[in-house]
Amino acid sequence: MNTPSTNDAPGRRKFIGDSLKISGALTLLSSPALSIAGTIFSPGKEFTIREIMDIILKEIPGAPFQQTVDTLKSGSPDQKVTGIVTTMFPTVDVIKKTIRLNANFIIAHEPSFYNHADDINWVTGNSVLKQKLELLQKNNIAIWRFHDYWHSHRPDGVGYGVLKKAGWLQYYKPGEPLVVIPSATLKNITQHLKSSLGIDHVRIIGDLSQQCSRIGLIPGAAGGQRQVSFVEKEKPDVLVVGELHEWETAEYIRDAQSFGSKTALIVLGHSVSEEPGMEYLVEWLTPKLGGLKVTNLPSNNPFIWV
Amino acid sequence: MNTPSTNDAPGRRKFIGDSLKISGALTLLSSPALSIAGTIFSPGKEFTIREIMDIILKEIPGAPFQQTVDTLKSGSPDQKVTGIVTTMFPTVDVIKKTIRLNANFIIAHEPSFYNHADDINWVTGNSVLKQKLELLQKNNIAIWRFHDYWHSHRPDGVGYGVLKKAGWLQYYKPGEPLVVIPSATLKNITQHLKSSLGIDHVRIIGDLSQQCSRIGLIPGAAGGQRQVSFVEKEKPDVLVVGELHEWETAEYIRDAQSFGSKTALIVLGHSVSEEPGMEYLVEWLTPKLGGLKVTNLPSNNPFIWV
Numbered sequence: 352m353n354t355p356s357t358n359d360a361p362g363r364r365k366f367i368g369d370s371l372k373i374s375g376a377l378t379l380l381s382s383p384a385l386s387i388a389g390t391i392f393s394p395g396k397e398f399t400i401r402e403i404m405d406i407i408l409k410e411i412p413g414a415p416f417q418q419t420v421d422t423l424k425s426g427s428p429d430q431k432v433t434g435i436v437t438t439m440f441p442t443v444d445v446i447k448k449t450i451r452l453n454a455n456f457i458i459a460h461e462p463s464f465y466n467h468a469d470d471i472n473w474v475t476g477n478s479v480l481k482q483k484l485e486l487l488q489k490n491n492i493a494i495w496r497f498h499d500y501w502h503s504h505r506p507d508g509v510g511y512g513v514l515k516k517a518g519w520l521q522y523y524k525p526g527e528p529l530v531v532i533p534s535a536t537l538k539n540i541t542q543h544l545k546s547s548l549g550i551d552h553v554r555i556i557g558d559l560s561q562q563c564s565r566i567g568l569i570p571g572a573a574g575g576q577r578q579v580s581f582v583e584k585e586k587p588d589v590l591v592v593g594e595l596h597e598w599e600t601a602e603y604i605r606d607a608q609s610f611g612s613k614t615a616l617i618v619l620g621h622s623v624s625e626e627p628g629m630e631y632l633v634e635w636l637t638p639k640l641g642g643l644k645v646t647n648l649p650s651n652n653p654f655i656w657v
Numbered sequence: 658m659n660t661p662s663t664n665d666a667p668g669r670r671k672f673i674g675d676s677l678k679i680s681g682a683l684t685l686l687s688s689p690a691l692s693i694a695g696t697i698f699s700p701g702k703e704f705t706i707r708e709i710m711d712i713i714l715k716e717i718p719g720a721p722f723q724q725t726v727d728t729l730k731s732g733s734p735d736q737k738v739t740g741i742v743t744t745m746f747p748t749v750d751v752i753k754k755t756i757r758l759n760a761n762f763i764i765a766h767e768p769s770f771y772n773h774a775d776d777i778n779w780v781t782g783n784s785v786l787k788q789k790l791e792l793l794q795k796n797n798i799a800i801w802r803f804h805d806y807w808h809s810h811r812p813d814g815v816g817y818g819v820l821k822k823a824g825w826l827q828y829y830k831p832g833e834p835l836v837v838i839p840s841a842t843l844k845n846i847t848q849h850l851k852s853s854l855g856i857d858h859v860r861i862i863g864d865l866s867q868q869c870s871r872i873g874l875i876p877g878a879a880g881g882q883r884q885v886s887f888v889e890k891e892k893p894d895v896l897v898v899g900e901l902h903e904w905e906t907a908e909y910i911r912d913a914q915s916f917g918s919k920t921a922l923i924v925l926g927h928s929v930s931e932e933p934g935m936e937y938l939v940e941w942l943t944p945k946l947g948g949l950k951v952t953n954l955p956s957n958n959p960f961i962w963v
Binding site for chain 2: 444467474475478583605618
């Protein structure tokens, strides 16, 4: 996530309008008679990848960007879309499930090919990447990365999705860098985040019995410079991140606490920390596409904790 | 760690020679009568920081390096050394313990100021860094980073220390990129690493019941490009790292396993994965300094796992 922007009030108003439209559509889409209902009640318009990208980018301030990692990683802009899947990481597992859904367009928040720029030559002769490309090509699966744009939406699509799933939307104030919740122990906040976001294990630096109210929420892997700058400026009771560099943010927080700082740290894991943003994308995108199915397939936490 | 070099046979012979000299010294140094014994049996020579750095660098091929992060982060080269502490991260806690030991020279593998280059302006107005600098200056504590040089020692000082502490030196063959141990399940190997290295929790991607014999050991945070290239080239049964980027190595390993790869992954944690190398530095350095006390103060894992 990028932390909520200071000037997203218009975006938020727009969002609330969309939400009202969405709620009816969602009731329909969640019924077992989905595909039949879609055929009956939608105009049945076919979209190309390019058309869907255009529909989305119309809602993103400043889009299209000159420089962005949000490019098409496989497939063609002229391809007809049979169904859309949203996810954090377009893993092989997610691709196979997409094929089984008869969908062919994956909108993924994070890289397809194990590096931020999706440079296919990042590691020479990468046999896994080669098999992944073959799987995509054989099944005509398109992947579009939707990272910079979704974070640039107002409100930030990932941050908003996480707040929504955590049940904290009522505490979200556009323009405020922190979310102020009723005071609770670090232990209780951790348990709430684990249960509401469906996370099995987290890593923490801090006193589990300390009271926290002012939450700094930066899902994903924003980098140490940004995470540490945020703590220096906002002094949250707890910083919640997806992923960090241990030699940067973790050591900074540890030293800060040795000097008496009360800022605790919760590390959720990268994939699970931002997936709610890609889940929320389903709700945001569906009413714009007249019946085309949009499904979130969570890429989940990759680790066993032993 | 860098993986064991292909041309470290001379270094290894040198190491074995030193080890024989060390074993007697270690017995002496571990007795409670340490400081008295040191006075009686050592020439009592005083060293400056510069002299100790010179003694160490004489053993590092190609040193001194033109470009390196291994610079003095606090203190002066002309300072007389009262005692040496080795550690992974020179945390505030380690600095305070160093002061209590009446030592004044910390040799640390990782950064002091939360970024690889130890740029003190990495985050503007960093209040934690400011307090840390004041603590160091007030107590005349010098910190030297010993990262590039220790990895450039033959054998790599960190890798060697980890193999030694894991009880795997018998399987170490200079020039071989993998350590081949008797076949065991991933679960048993994990338990062995946790108990021998003193690690409470690790993260794993893989089948805990699979048999593993060919171990790729890359402690620390070598970066996704190097970790993935290593797996592509060597196809270990398990890759053991300290830290990783989840969007790089973790996703690569997860996809590889979806395509049938048997390479598992164990993530130890950065600090605990390389500390054995700084513990081994005590053994390596002590006999070169005629009685000056060298102590390892482990910086330990910073996280609570919930």
